[in-house]
Amino acid sequence: MIRKCSKHGYFRGEECPQCGIKGRYVLDSEREERLGRFISGVLRHFPREVGLKMDDEGWVDFELLCSLLKSRYKWATRERLISLVESDEKQRYEIDDSRIRARYGHSVDVDLDYPDNELPSLYYGVSQEEVDMLLENGISPIRQTYVHLSTSYGKAVEVAQIHTENPVILEIDAEKARRDGMSIMDANEDIALMEYVPSDYVCIFDGR
Template sequence: MLTKHVQTRLSKLMSKILRHSPEQFGLQLDSVDGSCEVVDLLQVLRGQSGWSELSLSDLEEVVERCEKQRFEIIANRIRARYGHSHDKVSYPTGVPPIVLYHGTNAQAAPMILEQGLRPMQRQYVHLSEGLHFATLAGKRRGELVILNIDTVKASRAGIKFYYAGNEVWLADAVPAEFCSIYEHKEEWSE
């Protein structure tokens, strides 16, 4: 079993490879879903300094225990569920819950409420079904602010939502008129 510190280091390296720069590591991802063979990723990871003894069970442990559920393994293939900055990954459109949440910070919130949510350097805007993932995403950048996204009105206006799995939803962008501040701060820590 890996220590929490080692899990975090490995998760960050996997994110770098699967989400941002697979080509830097000589890894070719599927152009549709961003996946690769687990054995190919394992080989790439073992080639990195300090990871030569990495086992398949270590890799599976990180996938299973990652608090943000960044990765998934399906039929011997692994992929990052979301957060890609390289080639655009496709996701199925879906009908999200009535409200989704987006975690941000007090500095960015006024601009979002004026201009809407944009993907910035990512391919999509990340949204979550519950407060837990929104809190994890938002609290690392300063004073936490959680936004409500009215998906019913947004969908009626033509905004498409994509399901990335494990309570994570994506959108190309969300106009400001569908965003509002979630006022129940006492629930953020649940």
């Protein structure tokens, strides 16, 4: 459920996490999920199929998207789309004036323009069956334009456990990769993006 606090803006849940007030109702959980699924598809995978033009950096026209939503779901107001974006703890989307885009997760070709990542190490969780292959061949995108790396060990574990019970965490030598001229971008505070991670920069995280 999405609600709005008059002081702290949109939030998900029953009470504002900052001040504890209940706030104004904006969107129920079922419609939040339906709207989120559709927005994810449109901004990451099939903009052209629904009649939206996406530029090279993944942006589409915000008002056109609002009109499209309204034609599909009578309840999908402009405010509800904004609330979905601003209350999302995973920072999946961003609005810039008259444009909106997904911050990561694209399967369509995009040329994102985020700031350079400056962390010395990044992390990637995999199943035990995948480890040897990735250590030998490097990490390539799977159904996405970029490899999504975690900025912390804990986040890598959290993401990997969605797919496997006992993940192995790989460590990426981001500092060396940058020295060698490879581009690494920050999508948000938890996710960094690379087009491909060569095996030279990948090892099993040893906990040190």
